[in-house]
Every structure is written in C-alpha cells, then in structure tokens.
Amino acid sequence: MRRFKAWFQKITLGHPGHSAKLCLWMFLDNYVSAIPYAIMVIAVFLLFRPIIIPGAPIPTTGLLILCGALAVQAVIYYFVARKSYMISCAGFAEVVRKARMAMGEQLRRLPMGFYNRRDAGDLTTVLLRDYETVESNNDTLMPKVAVIAARMSMALIVLTVFDWRMTLATLVVIPLSIPFAVVAYRRLNRKNTDLLNAQQDNTARILEYVGGIQTLKAFNQTDEMYRSLRASCDALRQRSIAMEKASAPVGMLARAVLNAGTAVVMGFGVWLMLNGSLAPLTLVVFLLLALNLYNPIMSFMMMLVNITRLNHCTDRINEVMSETPLPYAEGAGKPSGAAICFKNVSFGYGNKEVLHNISLDIPQHSLTALVGPSGSGKSTITRLIARFWDAGSGSITIGGVPVTCLSPDDVLSDVSMVFQDVYLFHDTIEANIRMGREGATREEVIQAAKLAACHDFINALPNGYDTMVGEGGSTLSGGEKQRISIARALLKNAPIVLLDEATASLDPENEVLIQQAIDALVQNKTVIVIAHRLRSVQNADQIIVLNEGHVQQAGTHSELLAADGLYKKLWDEQQKAGSWRLRQTVANI
Structure with missing residues (x-):
C-alpha cells in the first residue's frame, strides 16, 4: 500500500488529493451510469421468467419498481454527471499547470552549474514532451481505472445476487491474466528507457540543426549534419518499433486469457445447468455481462506502454525538481553598501578548478577592470558576484554580507549586467x-x-x-x-554594474555614443568590467590582472606598466597589433 501511495504521488506530480477527487467523481459517474444496465438485466430476467416457468405471473410490481429506480437514477445521474463534468473539464490540466509553475520556480532558483550539466535537448524534452505525456496519459488512465472499478463493483453486486458460483467463474480469469501483464510491463519498462533516450537525442539534434543552420550553410556542412539528424530519426524509429515488439506478444496473451473468460463462464454454466443447479436464464445473464466486465480490463492492459512512459516521464520531472537550489540563510540583513570582497575563493566547473585562492577588494563606487588571457577566470568572477554559482571554498561578501546569506533574488536585485552575448x-x-x-x-x-x-x-x-x-x-x-x-541596465539602476566587453559588438560610429551611455550607467556605482582592449580601461581605479585562475597583478594603469609584468606584455602586444595593416594584393587581369 505504501508503494502504491508513493507511485500515485509520483504520477500525479505531487498533487494526489486533486487526482483522487477526480478519480472519485469519475467512479461515481461510471457507477451511476452503469445502474441502467443492471436494471435492464433484472428486467430481462423478470420478463423471461413466465416464458421459462409456464403459469408464472408477469411480475408487474417488480417491473414498476425497476421503472421507479430508473427515474431515480436519472435524477441522481444528472447531479453526479454535472459535477463530474465540471471537474473533468479541467481534468489533470490544473495539476500540470501547477507542476509547470513549480518547475519554472525551481529552474529559476537552480545554479548555472545545473544548466552546464544538462543538455538543451534534455531540458526541452522534460519541459515540453514529458509534461504533455503525463497530462495526456493521466487524462486517459484515470477514467479507465474509474470504469474498471465501477463495473467490477456493480458486477459483484448484481451477479452475486443471481449466483455466487458463476460470479467466481466470471472473475477467476482476471488474476490469471495479471502475470502476463506484469511480464509485459517489465519488458516495456526496459525498452522505454531506450526510447526516451532516443527521443531526447532526437530533440537535441533538431535544436542543434535549426539553431546552427547559418553556420552550417557558411561552411557547407548542411549535408553532414543532416545525415546526423537522419541517423537520430532512424534510431528513434527503431526504438519505437522495438517498444511495440516487446509488448505485443505478452500483452496479447493477457488479453487472450481475458477473452477466454467468456468460454469459462459458458462451460461452467452449462455444466451447472446440466446438473440441474443453474437456471438457463441465469446463464444468459452471466453471458451478457461477462464481456461488459472484461472489455475495460483489456483496454487497460493495452495502456501498459503508456503507463511505463508515464513512469519514466515523472521520474525525469522529479529528477529536476529534486535538484538542490542555491541555499541562503534567512534574516541575514541587507548589505550596507556595494563594496565587494573575495577572500581565498576557489571555484571549479566539475573537476576542473578555474579559480585558485583568489582574494581581492572592490571598493564601493569604484571602477575595477578584470584583464588577462582567455580562460584566466574573468567571466567566472563576475558570475560568482551575481551568484550564478557558489564558490567551492572561501567567501564572497557584498556590503559586508556573505552572498551565501542572501537569496539569489536579493543579489540580482543589486546587480545590473551587460554581457557581450545578449539575449532578447x-x-x-x-x-x-x-x-x-x-x-x-x-x-x-x-x-x-x-x-x-x-x-x-x-x-x-x-x-x-x-x-x-x-x-x-x-x-x-x-x-x-x-x-x-x-x-535595460540603465532602467534597473542597480548599485553594482557588471560589464563584459560591452562595446565589442558595436561599430566605431556608435561606440562613442555607447561609451557615453555606459558612463551615465556607471555613475556612483560599483563597476566591474571585463576588458580585452586595455586602452578602454586606462582610467580604471584598479586593474586586476588574472592568469590561469590566479591574481597575478593589481594596480592602476601606470603602476602596472611600471611593474614590467604580464600587464605590460599584454599592453605592448596590443599596441603592436594596433599598428598592423591588412594588405590586399590584387592580381592583374
């Protein structure tokens, strides 16, 4: 029972109460709607009784009672069906809506390291296909379960009234079909993992192909990438076929056992009738109801593929929801100012450490430039300030308060970012x-x-x-x-501004205007700028020179030139590069 509760909690995306209510009303709807079938069976029995037993009176009173029961059922069914319809209109969509909103909130709070680990196609599959699969399968699964429960309970009541022995004969094949269904489910479970992996890879290949089509055309590689995409589509097709082949034989055996139930009912009923312990009319009643009982169970077994897919999709959703968001301590207070301090900070992406024991002070209302070769850790420092990640060791404070004591929202509310790669x-x-x-x-x-x-x-x-x-x-x-x-950053007017080569994408005509806009943006702010063109940060209050994750030098432009270190080397190289000219040789025609 505990395992079933955990499974139901999982497939309902953490909202078992709403789904249980939906199932209950669907059960009542199907149960009340099945009452006329039971009444008709009883009416047929009463009407045929005088034919089978000559001289027996027509049971007028009983038929009138059945008519009254039908009238009462019609009134009850109106209210039950109305309520069931109102609930099922939204169906599982409300549960999925809440789950999607929870997922959006979860993704907002996760560190950027999570996105570095996950493929774009993987997340796209979770956010789109997995939720859609959960919603569509639950909308189908719950009504099926309600129909089975309603018909089974109604059959037990009606059939037992006629003959308990025939009732057992009718039900005996149901447990006999369960082992086949279990085997089919387990085989499907294994194959479904391969299918979902193929779907995820196919989604990633499509996103890559569409997103990089300009580059592919520029380098005449569309054919090569198309072959990769086609191979992914072929793999998906093969996994889908394997899925069907895995389930069909065993699932058909389970349905065959259920179909044999009619033969069991007929054979056992004829034997009882020949022994004089069963009336022919009673046998007719059981034969009429047997198929009505088995059909929803067989259709449920045909949904085993959907159930395994539902399990895998909810597992993938729960995997993302179980990721640990960036923690923070409540009641740490607001930063007093916008000074930033790194103390013995180390950080790595996975097993590769990119910052090693970094210590630096960035005073409030100052302009600090981060320079150095590519891969030296400049962008990582700005991301740590914005708390996209947390440092592996050491501490980072803003206004005297450790960033780990501030919620990511509080940190980002004090930071404006203008990066080289802009997303609109x-x-x-x-x-x-x-x-x-x-x-x-x-x-x-x-x-x-x-x-x-x-x-x-x-x-x-x-x-x-x-x-x-x-x-x-x-x-x-x-x-x-x-x-x-x-x-956007000007409108935000945050006390801390992070600039990552903000003028790199601009033409010379607009660069002066943008530089003026940046000057307006950074007035009375704590500014950290990543610079590749050293001439653009000559007037910075301090320049931090990074190399292979270490702070190699720090000082003003003039101090660093006088120190004759890495900064002077970079400066001299850029000065030489600035004097280069591109020559073009035009051949005589």
Missing part, C-alpha cells in the same frame, strides 16, 4: 527594456533608450517600441541588441 526575448522592444525594472512607465523606458543611444533606431522600426523582437533578438543587429541591453 520574443516580445516587444519595450517589454525587453522593461525587464530591467518591472512597473517602469513608458516615459522611463524611452528615457533609458535615449541614454543608451537606441531611441532613434527603435522609432525607425515599423511599430516603434511595440515592435516584436525575434527569439534571441534575431531581428536586430548585434549592436542594436547590445544597446537595448544597456538601456
């Missing part, structure tokens, strides 16, 4: 800018856009600020997306 949502431009501060007025959105030098190009669009942006910002250029992200 499939919504209006105004809505994308307003993400910086919910509830901002249209005038405030426009003012932020003006400061970010994007008001003019927005007005030139067909619908201005109401223009829909393609998914990921596909309808805008890189520079336009960058300016909208700066407008």
Whole structure:
C-alpha cells in the first residue's frame, strides 16, 4: 500500500488529493451510469421468467419498481454527471499547470552549474514532451481505472445476487491474466528507457540543426549534419518499433486469457445447468455481462506502454525538481553598501578548478577592470558576484554580507549586467527594456533608450517600441541588441554594474555614443568590467590582472606598466597589433 501511495504521488506530480477527487467523481459517474444496465438485466430476467416457468405471473410490481429506480437514477445521474463534468473539464490540466509553475520556480532558483550539466535537448524534452505525456496519459488512465472499478463493483453486486458460483467463474480469469501483464510491463519498462533516450537525442539534434543552420550553410556542412539528424530519426524509429515488439506478444496473451473468460463462464454454466443447479436464464445473464466486465480490463492492459512512459516521464520531472537550489540563510540583513570582497575563493566547473585562492577588494563606487588571457577566470568572477554559482571554498561578501546569506533574488536585485552575448526575448522592444525594472512607465523606458543611444533606431522600426523582437533578438543587429541591453541596465539602476566587453559588438560610429551611455550607467556605482582592449580601461581605479585562475597583478594603469609584468606584455602586444595593416594584393587581369 505504501508503494502504491508513493507511485500515485509520483504520477500525479505531487498533487494526489486533486487526482483522487477526480478519480472519485469519475467512479461515481461510471457507477451511476452503469445502474441502467443492471436494471435492464433484472428486467430481462423478470420478463423471461413466465416464458421459462409456464403459469408464472408477469411480475408487474417488480417491473414498476425497476421503472421507479430508473427515474431515480436519472435524477441522481444528472447531479453526479454535472459535477463530474465540471471537474473533468479541467481534468489533470490544473495539476500540470501547477507542476509547470513549480518547475519554472525551481529552474529559476537552480545554479548555472545545473544548466552546464544538462543538455538543451534534455531540458526541452522534460519541459515540453514529458509534461504533455503525463497530462495526456493521466487524462486517459484515470477514467479507465474509474470504469474498471465501477463495473467490477456493480458486477459483484448484481451477479452475486443471481449466483455466487458463476460470479467466481466470471472473475477467476482476471488474476490469471495479471502475470502476463506484469511480464509485459517489465519488458516495456526496459525498452522505454531506450526510447526516451532516443527521443531526447532526437530533440537535441533538431535544436542543434535549426539553431546552427547559418553556420552550417557558411561552411557547407548542411549535408553532414543532416545525415546526423537522419541517423537520430532512424534510431528513434527503431526504438519505437522495438517498444511495440516487446509488448505485443505478452500483452496479447493477457488479453487472450481475458477473452477466454467468456468460454469459462459458458462451460461452467452449462455444466451447472446440466446438473440441474443453474437456471438457463441465469446463464444468459452471466453471458451478457461477462464481456461488459472484461472489455475495460483489456483496454487497460493495452495502456501498459503508456503507463511505463508515464513512469519514466515523472521520474525525469522529479529528477529536476529534486535538484538542490542555491541555499541562503534567512534574516541575514541587507548589505550596507556595494563594496565587494573575495577572500581565498576557489571555484571549479566539475573537476576542473578555474579559480585558485583568489582574494581581492572592490571598493564601493569604484571602477575595477578584470584583464588577462582567455580562460584566466574573468567571466567566472563576475558570475560568482551575481551568484550564478557558489564558490567551492572561501567567501564572497557584498556590503559586508556573505552572498551565501542572501537569496539569489536579493543579489540580482543589486546587480545590473551587460554581457557581450545578449539575449532578447520574443516580445516587444519595450517589454525587453522593461525587464530591467518591472512597473517602469513608458516615459522611463524611452528615457533609458535615449541614454543608451537606441531611441532613434527603435522609432525607425515599423511599430516603434511595440515592435516584436525575434527569439534571441534575431531581428536586430548585434549592436542594436547590445544597446537595448544597456538601456535595460540603465532602467534597473542597480548599485553594482557588471560589464563584459560591452562595446565589442558595436561599430566605431556608435561606440562613442555607447561609451557615453555606459558612463551615465556607471555613475556612483560599483563597476566591474571585463576588458580585452586595455586602452578602454586606462582610467580604471584598479586593474586586476588574472592568469590561469590566479591574481597575478593589481594596480592602476601606470603602476602596472611600471611593474614590467604580464600587464605590460599584454599592453605592448596590443599596441603592436594596433599598428598592423591588412594588405590586399590584387592580381592583374
């Protein structure tokens, strides 16, 4: 019983009460709707009694009672069916809606490390296909269970009244079919894992093919990737066929046993009748009801594939829901200011450590630049400040409060981010800018856009600020997306600003305007900027030089040049690179 409760809790996505209520009303609906069949069987028995027993009177009183019972059933059924219909209209959709909302909240609170571990196709399968599978299968499974329960209970009551021996003969084949169903379920369970893995891989291949089509065309690799996609589709087809082959033979045996139940009823009934202990009319009643009893059980066994799929899908959903969100201590208080301090911080992605015993102080209202070779840990530091991850060891404080004592929402409310890779949502431009501060007025959105030098190009669009942006910002250029992200950060007006080479995607004509917008953004803020072009951070209050996850140097531009270390080497290399010229040789025609 405990295992069944745990299973029911799982397949109902943690809402067994709602589903149990739905099952109860479906059972009552089917039970009350089955009453006329029982009444008709009794009526047939009463009407044929005078034919079988010559001289017996027509049971008028009994038939009138049955008519009254039908009238009462019609009234009761109206109220039961009405209530059942109202509940089943929403059906399992309300449960899935709540579960999806819980999943959205869970994904919002998980560290970014979770997304690095999970494939995009995997998460897409969970969020779309798995929830849809759970909803559709539960909407089918629960009515089937209700029908079986209603018909079984009604049959036990009606048939036992006629003859308990024939009732046992009718029911005896049901437990005989269960072992075949169990074997089929176990075989399906194994095959279903392979099928779901193939579905997940196929989804990932489709996303990869569609998302990278521009790159594939540019390098003339569409045929190669299409072959990979086709191979994934072929694997999915083979797994689907294997799934059907695994279940069909054993499932058919279970249904054959149930079909044999009619023969058992007939054979046993004829034997009793020949011995004079069973009336022919009673045998007719059992033969009429036997098929009506077996059919819903056989249809339920045909759903074994769906049940195994339901199990696997709920397991995958629960796997994501069981992931541990970023913890935080309640009542830690608000940061007093926006100074940031790293103390002996180490961090790694999986087994690869990328920051080693980092210690640094970022004063409030200062501009700190992070520079160094690629892979030195610059972006990781900014992500740790925003608490996308937690440090493996050491401590990070904002305003004197450890970030592990602050909820991710509290940390992010104090941080504005402008990264090189900008993502815009499939919504209006105004809505994308307003993400910086919910509830901002249209005038405030426009003012932020003006400061970010994007008001003019927005007005030139067909619908201005109401223009829909393609998914990921596909309808805008890189520079336009960058300016909208700066407008978003301006609107948020957070005390800490993280900039990751924010002008890298801009053309020279707009770079000066954007730099002015950034100057407005960072006034009276604690600013951390990741810079590859060292000339852009010459005036920083301090420059942190990182190399292979270590702080190698720290100081102002002039101090670092005088120190003759890695910073000076990087500076000299960029100065030389700035003097290069691209030469083009044109052949004489």
